Amino acid sequence: MFTDNIINILLIEDEEYDVQRVKNTLQLFEQNIRIKAVVSSGIKAINLLEANAEDYDVVIMDYQISGGLMGEKLIRKIKTIDPLLQVIVITKMTININDLNFANELIQAGAFWFCTKYPGDVDYIYQPTDFSLSIFNAKRKRELEFAQRSSDMKLSRNIREILSSKKIIGSSQPVQQLHNRIDKCAATTASVMITGPSGSGKELVAANIHYRSERKYENFVAVNCGSIPTELIESELFGYTKGAFTGADKNKEGLFEYANKGTLFLDEVAELPHNVQVKLLRVLQEGELEKIGSTERKKVDVRIISATNKDLKQEVVERRFREDLFYRLNVIPIRVPSLAERADDITLLFRHFLGEFSQQLNIPFPEIRDDALEILRNYEYPGNIRELKNITQRILFDSEGIITPNIVRNSVEGAPIMFESSSGEFNQILETEEILPFSDAKKILHKKYLTYVRENSNSDAHAAEQLGMAPSNFHRICKEHGLK
Numbered sequence: 001m002f003t004d005n006i007i008n009i010l011l012i013e014d015e016e017y018d019v020q021r022v023k024n025t026l027q028l029f030e031q032n033i034r035i036k037a038v039v040s041s042g043i044k045a046i047n048l049l050e051a052n053a054e055d056y057d058v059v060i061m062d063y064q065i066s067g068g069l070m071g072e073k074l075i076r077k078i079k080t081i082d083p084l085l086q087v088i089v090i091t092k093m094t095i096n097i098n099d100l101n102f103a104n105e106l107i108q109a110g111a112f113w114f115c116t117k118y119p120g121d122v123d124y125i126y127q128p129t130d131f132s133l134s135i136f137n138a139k140r141k142r143e144l145e146f147a148q149r150s151s152d153m154k155l156s157r158n159i160r161e162i163l164s165s166k167k168i169i170g171s172s173q174p175v176q177q178l179h180n181r182i183d184k185c186a187a188t189t190a191s192v193m194i195t196g197p198s199g200s201g202k203e204l205v206a207a208n209i210h211y212r213s214e215r216k217y218e219n220f221v222a223v224n225c226g227s228i229p230t231e232l233i234e235s236e237l238f239g240y241t242k243g244a245f246t247g248a249d250k251n252k253e254g255l256f257e258y259a260n261k262g263t264l265f266l267d268e269v270a271e272l273p274h275n276v277q278v279k280l281l282r283v284l285q286e287g288e289l290e291k292i293g294s295t296e297r298k299k300v301d302v303r304i305i306s307a308t309n310k311d312l313k314q315e316v317v318e319r320r321f322r323e324d325l326f327y328r329l330n331v332i333p334i335r336v337p338s339l340a341e342r343a344d345d346i347t348l349l350f351r352h353f354l355g356e357f358s359q360q361l362n363i364p365f366p367e368i369r370d371d372a373l374e375i376l377r378n379y380e381y382p383g384n385i386r387e388l389k390n391i392t393q394r395i396l397f398d399s400e401g402i403i404t405p406n407i408v409r410n411s412v413e414g415a416p417i418m419f420e421s422s423s424g425e426f427n428q429i430l431e432t433e434e435i436l437p438f439s440d441a442k443k444i445l446h447k448k449y450l451t452y453v454r455e456n457s458n459s460d461a462h463a464a465e466q467l468g469m470a471p472s473n474f475h476r477i478c479k480e481h482g483l484k
């Protein structure tokens with residue numbers, strides 16, 4: 001489109017004498033500016049542009065022209081055909097050159113520039129270099145707008161790609177409600193609190209809110225408050241200045257700053273230590289940030305989405321979480337249902353993940369036996385969708401073209417055994433018809449026990465402590481069992 005330096009002009013002028021004067025005026029730059037077509041009415045111009053708008057860069061139009069379509073109406077029509085067309089208006093001297101209203105209306109309608117024609121006894125329509133210069137500027141503006149439009153298109157294509165990789169699969173009633181709620185949240189900047197069991201899709205929901213909101217082109221910054229060591233959280237979130245403490249050898253931007261104008265996702269928010277809760281509250285109340293080691297304040301505009309799989313109200317009651325911060329963060333609550341609450345979606349999710357993994361692992365999509373699917377549908381999924389996803393990957397790996405009940409049973413780690421909720425009783429394992437290999441039984445017991453301990457701990461850090469394990473080991477083991 002912009003490969004040559006010739007600027008192509010469409011001239012709309014009904015007086016032959018003025019057509020000639022425009023030509024005279026542009027003669028100086030005839031190497032660069034070419035009057036490609038001249039038409040004598042608005043209708044003819046529109047017909048021409050509707051057929052071949054891309055042949056022209058700039059439209060020069062007489063303001064008062066014969067035929068019904070003229071003036072602002074004509075400018076608007078040209079801009080709707082192609083917003084990149086730049087319009088220069090030439091008017092008779094009868095227009096008062098000080099008429100601000102007239103100028104405003106032209107610009108409002110989409111004109112790039114206007115000038116009043118010289119008196120009829122002058123051979124030029126306007127001062128030639130000024131007139132030509134404004135045409136060069138119009139072309140420049142067209143190029144900038146073109147570049148802007150291409151990068152906007154690229155950006156929105158990226159967002160579409162992100163959203164398709166973060167699609168929330170499911171057609172059950174609870175998932176439809178979840179979609180509605182996400183759309184509502186995306187339309188505001190209010191703080192959102194996402195609750196729901198482990199692996200149910202809280203982070204996915206947070207990302208969907210961000211990438212559907214007006215902030216979608218800005219950063220989405222996810223922080224797991226439970227996995228950063230307590231003494232580092234403050235500096236990670238708020239940053240510090242050089243010399244703030246030993247080892248602070250340069251200024252560090254905090255995640256808050258990095259998320260400025262975008263969204264900060266505070267995952268496992270219940271794990272925030274008390275001093276950070278206080279500081280966070282202050283930033284949210286004042287919209288200003290104070291880096292460690294500095295008294296200078298910086299304005300930040302960050303949308304906060306938090307998530308927890310704990311009962312945060314109970315944390316407030318037990319004074320582990322500040323009540324005022326809780327209300328600040330919990331403006332719009334969203335509850336993500338467990339997989340058990342949307343068991344209807346299991347088949348859909350299973351097929352979706354199978355499709356994804358078969359592509360990733362380059363394995364053909366296998367046949368699925370109904371009785372195999374039945375086992376999957378009846379399993380409880382304490383680790384929710386993440387667990388189903390992990391199981392799907394294992395099944396695909398073992399499948400060799402067909403998914404049988406045996407393959408499912410192997411991958412589900414004892415699917416035929418129905419667990420009671422974490423009561424601490426493991427009797428069911430003894431009531432199965434078959435004797436399981438010891439390693440399988442161990443896996444079942446481990447998983448059951450880990451779930452039980454997590455449900456009876458304040459946090460994963462607490463669970464690890466109770467089990468006498470390092471948090472990182474606990475995290476790894478939970479992960480191995482599909483609980484994380």
Ligand SMILES: Nc1ncnc2c1ncn2[C@@H]1O[C@H](COP(=O)(O)OP(=O)(O)OP(=O)(O)O)[C@@H](O)[C@H]1O
Nearest residue numbers: 167168169197198199200201202203204385386484
């Ligand atoms: N409805 C869904 N459709 C497709 N994939 C999903 C869906 N829900 C969750 N997932 C996938 O399951 C995995 C777990 O989801 P996510 O990390 O969002 O859960 P979470 O609730 O944040 O878990 P945790 O409490 O452990 O942090 C991710 O790989 C996610 O992409």
Ligand SMILES: [Mg+2]
Nearest residue numbers: 202203267307
């Ligand atoms: Mg998460």
